[in-house]
Amino acid sequence: MSFFIEMLLKLFFILSIIPFLLSEKLQKKYDMKINPQIAYTYFTGPKKVALIGEEFIEETSGMAVSRKNPSWIYVHNDSGGEPEVYILDTLGTFLGTIRLEGVENRDWEDLAIGPGPEEGKSYLYIGDIGDNFGKFEGLIIYRIPEPESLEKEMTVSPEIIKLIFPDGPKDTETLLVDPISGDLFILTKREAKNTLYKAAGDLLKDGHTVELEKVMQLPITLSVGGDVSADGSQVLIKNYWVVYYWERTEGETLEQTLSGKATLLPYEPEPQGEAIAFSPEGNTYFTLSEKKLRVNPVLYRYDRAVVDK
Template sequence: MLKPRTLYQCLTAGLLLGFFACNNNNESKAPEEPDIEYAFETALTKEGTLANEEINEASGLVASRSNVGMFWTHNDSGDTSRIFLFDKEGKNLATYYLNELPARDWEDIALGKGPEEGVHYLYIAEMGDNNAQYDTKHIYRLKEPVWDAEGEHLVNEVEDIQFVYPDGKRDAEALMADPLTGDLWIVSKREEKNRIYRLPSPHSLDTVIVAEYYGEIPVHNSNGGDISANGTEILLKNYDKIFYWPRAENQTVAEALLSQVPQELYYEVEPQGEAIAWDPSGNGFYTLSEERSNVEAVLYYYERLDK
């Protein structure tokens, strides 16, 4: 597939062409961008610009299961302990405050199983650690709120899953919930090859859990991830690329990630894209960026064309 070029790429290509024209009598051309064989073809759609001006550092994204056509997000460091619910057009529907929990550096949000059968739970990753200062990290768990009115709401029942890494302090921004097992999977960020860890289900609230280390993947700067609702496909992104792994029947998430080289998916690079989420139908995925350089946060949808 021929990749559409970003504005930056177009400007760069134009400058290069001008340079070669002035210095090589119009005989040289700017180097062509190499073709990439993507895991599957997608059609990109701009769904909507987020209307809520208080969402300025969207660092996580997940498609709601209890509220069809709606999405959850949250800000990065520096905000209060709150999550936002919005629709595909970007309209803000409600803000939910998590009972004054710390919000030092929230980096991702996932949706999955929990203690009660048949109930959807949100998991918010308080695990950013740019300077490797904190031993204990936190994942806040709450039952997914069912939207019934616009405005602000308070969530009193939030549980704190505390954990440490077995190999030192780590900075991580990607949290994934396995819909098949209930396990939580964390991918680190800073290493040249990012590391994967598991918090096995059920998750104790009485002790600090030691995360299980499984290995390294050939991805750097992981900043968001998600597992499809049926558990068979895995997405992970960094600032420049989106990576994809299929997951075979009876494979663990670690086996899927470590047994194969990740495939790439087309990605229109965002100002600071840190959030990705599967469409619950499996027919595509969404991305969302922090606001940078006066560029507003936009929800993008990548519809897969092989379905």
């Protein structure tokens, strides 16, 4: 039965993406905006940066742009991949690998950057948070400091933080870390309205198990990735078809920001686009797909629109 449900979900995805692919082709052909709800005044694009040719980077599910080295992009594969984070530059060139020692890639689904136990340091949060059939007792977050320098092959022993839901297992693919509070957020995927859960930053300690707090439902379904800008002022969440965007007012919690109305940003339809990330300055966001339907993944960038004065 599980196999049958998975096949139905894949069929639904393939059928549902056809209108978006057609609309994107029409838009390019006739130079018109198919979806009037999309705000092209915030960000423009896409710009095709590069075709990612490395065979070991073909199930990209998580992405984050380095806060220490803005020319680095961290990516990882999802379930069945190696327990490794790969480093690209912002032109799509492969630079190196960080291998997480003593752990496995059960179903890594998203990647975030934020504060951690040592003040002033920047940390990678790797979310082993996928659970297609709701069977895992808990989710796992692996936390490692950003590397100080670049080597072709690096190995690190991660902190391991376990998360459990207060109301039973959930499938999730979106991980957010608030750079202001240090709080961590998980967004579910399967429901008609995805549910946001929170773990307070001061509870995120190596070896600890944290029960997530249920925060609210969002009018989004099939969420697959997200990011918070380095200064905490902007938030992105995407599903397979749409990029949602919020601007945060000073003094707001992240929950308060996400309870407001989202703006829809430009997005290039991808075969299975699950990864999205801001540049450290917050004036660019990148997207990257898994390799699906024999289509190689393309790194796209979207730049802040220039407003004429």
